[in-house]
Amino acid sequence: MDNVVPPAARRDDAAFEKIARVIPLLADLSRADVLVGATRGERVEVIAHAKPHSVVPIHREVLIGGQLTRENAGALVRAIAERQPSRSQRAYTASNLEDSTVEGLPAPVVQEALPIENESGKIIGGILIETNLLESERLKRRSEVFQRAVRAFQQMAVRGEPAGIETLTAFGEHDGVIVVDAEGVIRYMSGIAVNLYRNIGYGEQLVGKPLSYLETQDDELVSRAMKARVASQVEIEERGRTWIKKIIPLLRFERAPLFAASRFHLTGAFLLLHDATEARQRQRELLVKATMIKEMHHRVKNDLQTVASLLRMQTRRMQTTEAKSALTEAVNRILSIAVIHEFLSEQDTRVINIRDVSQRIVQQMQMGVLDPARHIALKLAGPNIYLPARQATSCALIVNELLQNALEHGYDARAQGGTISLTFEDCGDAVELVVHDDGRALPPGFSLDRLDSLGLKIVQMLVTQDLKGQFDMQSDDGVSAIVRFPKIPLGGEEGWNEPE
Numbered sequence: 222m223d224n225v226v227p228p229a230a231r232r233d234d235a236a237f238e239k240i241a242r243v244i245p246l247l248a249d250l251s252r253a254d255v256l257v258g259a260t261r262g263e264r265v266e267v268i269a270h271a272k273p274h275s276v277v278p279i280h281r282e283v284l285i286g287g288q289l290t291r292e293n294a295g296a297l298v299r300a301i302a303e304r305q306p307s308r309s310q311r312a313y314t315a316s317n318l319e320d321s322t323v324e325g326l327p328a329p330v331v332q333e334a335l336p337i338e339n340e341s342g343k344i345i346g347g348i349l350i351e352t353n354l355l356e357s358e359r360l361k362r363r364s365e366v367f368q369r370a371v372r373a374f375q376q377m378a379v380r381g382e383p384a385g386i387e388t389l390t391a392f393g394e395h396d397g398v399i400v401v402d403a404e405g406v407i408r409y410m411s412g413i414a415v416n417l418y419r420n421i422g423y424g425e426q427l428v429g430k431p432l433s434y435l436e437t438q439d440d441e442l443v444s445r446a447m448k449a450r451v452a453s454q455v456e457i458e459e460r461g462r463t464w465i466k467k468i469i470p471l472l473r474f475e476r477a478p479l480f481a482a483s484r485f486h487l488t489g490a491f492l493l494l495h496d497a498t499e500a501r502q503r504q505r506e507l508l509v510k511a512t513m514i515k516e517m518h519h520r521v522k523n524d525l526q527t528v529a530s531l532l533r534m535q536t537r538r539m540q541t542t543e544a545k546s547a548l549t550e551a552v553n554r555i556l557s558i559a560v561i562h563e564f565l566s567e568q569d570t571r572v573i574n575i576r577d578v579s580q581r582i583v584q585q586m587q588m589g590v591l592d593p594a595r596h597i598a599l600k601l602a603g604p605n606i607y608l609p610a611r612q613a614t615s616c617a618l619i620v621n622e623l624l625q626n627a628l629e630h631g632y633d634a635r636a637q638g639g640t641i642s643l644t645f646e647d648c649g650d651a652v653e654l655v656v657h658d659d660g661r662a663l664p665p666g667f668s669l670d671r672l673d674s675l676g677l678k679i680v681q682m683l684v685t686q687d688l689k690g691q692f693d694m695q696s697d698d699g700v701s702a703i704v705r706f707p708k709i710p711l712g713g714e715e716g717w718n719e720p721e
Contacts, residue, residue, distance in 0.1 A: 233259075233345050239381025240337065240348070241269035246469070247378045248272060249392035250371055250491070252360070253352035254279040255378075257337075258289045258297055260346050265289040265297065268346075275394035279330060279351045289349065297349040300334035304344055307334045310354070329354040335379045348379055366409040370400045373471045373488060382472055385452040389467050397494035400471075403447070403487050405432045405440055417494050421460040432492075443468050443490050450487065456497065463501045467493040519566035525559035550625060550676065556585055557621040561614045573613040575652075576605050576645055579620050583643065586624055596638045597628065603645025606652055609709050615687045616654070622676040623656040623702045630674075631660030631700060651690075653705045662696035669694065680704070 237259060244255040248271040257269035267287045272278035291298045293311075300307040309332050333350040352360070360368065377383060397414025401407055407428050410418075418427060423435070432440035437459050446453045446468035454467045469491040529552045536548040560581045564573050583599045591597060608616060620643060627641045639660055646653040669692065672678050677694075680702075684692040690706025 229339070229341070233339050236337070236339060236381060237268055237346070240378060242387040243378045243381055244269060244271040244348070246386060246389065246392055247350075247374060249274055250374060250398070251350055251352065252276045252356045253350045256284060256289070256294075256297075256349045256351070258294070258301075258346050258349060260301065260344070265294070265301065265346065274391060276353075276356060279353060294332065294334070294349050296332035297334040297347045300336045300347050301344055304336055306336075308332065331357040333375075335375060337379050348375070350375065364409045366400050367398070367411075370409070370471055370489065370491060373473055374469070374491070377472055383450060383452045383470050386469070389452055389454050389469075390465065392467075392493060393495060395495070399492040399494065400489060401432060401443060401492060402489040405443060405447075406430070407432065408489070414494055417496055420496070421462060439466070439492060442466060443492055446470055447487055447490050461498075462496055463498045465495040465497050467491075467495075469493070515566050519562075522559045522562035522566055525555050525562065529555045529559070546629075553586070553621050553625060554618060557582055557617045558614060560585075561610065561617050564613075565610060572607045573610055574605050575608050575613050575616050576601070576603060578613060578617050579643060579645070582617060582620055582624070586621075586628075591628070595632070597632065598640045599624065600640060600642045601644075602642065603654075604647050606645055606647050608652070612688060612706075612709055615683045616652075619680050619683050619704055620654070620656070622680045623704075626674060626676045626680075626702070627656055627658040627660070627700070631658035633661075648705075651705055651707050653703065655701055655703050657697075657699060657701040659699040661700070663694060663700055667694070 237257060240257055244257060248255040252273050252275060254273070255271045256267050258265040259268045265288065267284045267289060270280075270284045272280070272283075289297055295311065296307040296309040299309070310329055311332060312329055331352045331354055333352075335348045335350075336344050337346045337348065339345045360371075395413060397417045398409075398411040399407060399414050400409035407430055410428055415427075418435075427434075432443055438455075438457060442453070442455060447470045450470050450472060452467070452469045454465065456463065456465050458464075470487060471489045471491065473486045473488050532548050532552045532555070536545050536552070539545045539548060560578050561573065563581075564578060580601055583601055587599055591599070624641060624643065631641070632639050639658065641656065641658045644655045644657070646655075669677075669681060672681065681692050684690045684704050684706060688704075688706035690704060693703045695701055695703070
């Protein structure tokens with residue numbers, strides 16, 4: 222029973238989780254680092270840390286798990302002890318700061334702190350808001366309406382309000398900010414918000430006008446969010462633009478007299494605006510491009526399969542075994558490349574699981590090349606390994622040639638029974654594949670420098686020139702063909718193997 226968490230502690234943890242969901246947006250609107258400290262006996266431990274996106278953060282590292290003390294967080298320690306908001310200024314050395322202009326030179330940082338109460342009125346921690354002095358002074362020069370709205374949001378944050386905040390996307394440095402009052406009248410617009418509305422034809426002064434003045438859905442969206450007292454986000458098309466609009470109701474906590482219930486009083490809302498027109502247009506263009514590329518791969522696959530079918534027909538007309546064998550090998554090479562295009566036509570990525578490709582090649586060989594009467598088994602082993610399309614194509618051809626070589630040269634025509642295994646190994650920054658057959662050993666004097674087999678010459682060329690790897694063959698209860706090559710970083714295949 223010692224490990225059972227008391228109900229009060231579980232409720233406190235739930236309260237901290239709600240607060241942690243709010244502070245990312247608080248950090249962006251305050252243009253400050255926001256830390257949540259929980260009291261752990263005599264200590265105050267950082268359990269959440271949010272950095273702003275629109276300015277350089279104070280701290281290089283995320284401080285979760287660290288301790289807040291009187292030396293590094295005096296405002297928070299005082300707020301917890303005195304049960305009221307606190308403010309102070311302290312100097313951080315440049316080595317502690319993300320934005321360090323002169324190493325070792327102290328930089329002033331403004332700290333604001335608010336205590337966090339649980340449902341029983343006990344102080345369980347606090348929120349520490351750290352702003353560099355320059356940003357703090359800039360905030361003082363901004364509209365008093367905006368400053369009041371930010372302070373209201375800070376007071377809401379210590380209670381994990383408003384609900385629904387976790388559904389919002391991150392605030393961006395090019396997002397506009399509007400503050401409306403409880404009646405839906407615009408009381409503040411940031412410069413970015415003014416420009417965004419100018420882009421859709423509103424050149425006049427909008428501060429002081431109701432949202433209903435605008436021929437947009439803003440009034441309806443804000444009214445709905447304020448009525449529900451829940452943060453919300455929508456993506457809508459208006460006036461030829463794509464907008465992402467976030468609404469955050471602003472609630473002021475009013476502590477009631479004794480024996481009366483405390484309550485939140487609605488004071489207005491933040492309306493955050495993001496013009497996503499260009500981003501969505503790029504997404505649509507990429508989707509069209511991806512669809513066209515997939516269709517192209519599908520057609521290439523069909524064309525290759527048609528060529529393979531024509532060659533099969535030609536094979537049946539050949540009179541000599543040598544000619545039939547050459548055409549059969551050509552068919553298998555074409556089908557190996559067709560498998561790659563089939564995968565690319567079915568997937569939305571240029572990254573291919575080479576194990577799946579090899580499984581398809583093995584199946585094709587079992588159906589089209591293996592004589593069931595010889596009882597030679599093909600086995601595949603190893604993990605899933607994802608390669609860029611270019612490497613996967615070369616690897617597919619190598620697998621086809623090595624399997625075909627093992628079938629042709631590992632067993633004589635009268636051999637009954639045998640096993641050819643294909644094994645992949647993911648070596649981290651490299652891939653190794655081994656094709657082993659339990660048939661005849663390599664002939665005396667065999668050397669990769671003096672190859673007569675066209676298939677093995679193709680393998681050697683693909684491995685050394687295209688994959689920049691190594692190829693070896695050795696006798697060991699049969700023959701093992703070993704290929705090892707470095708992985709190209711996913712997405713980094715451009716320029717690979719370009720001529721010097």
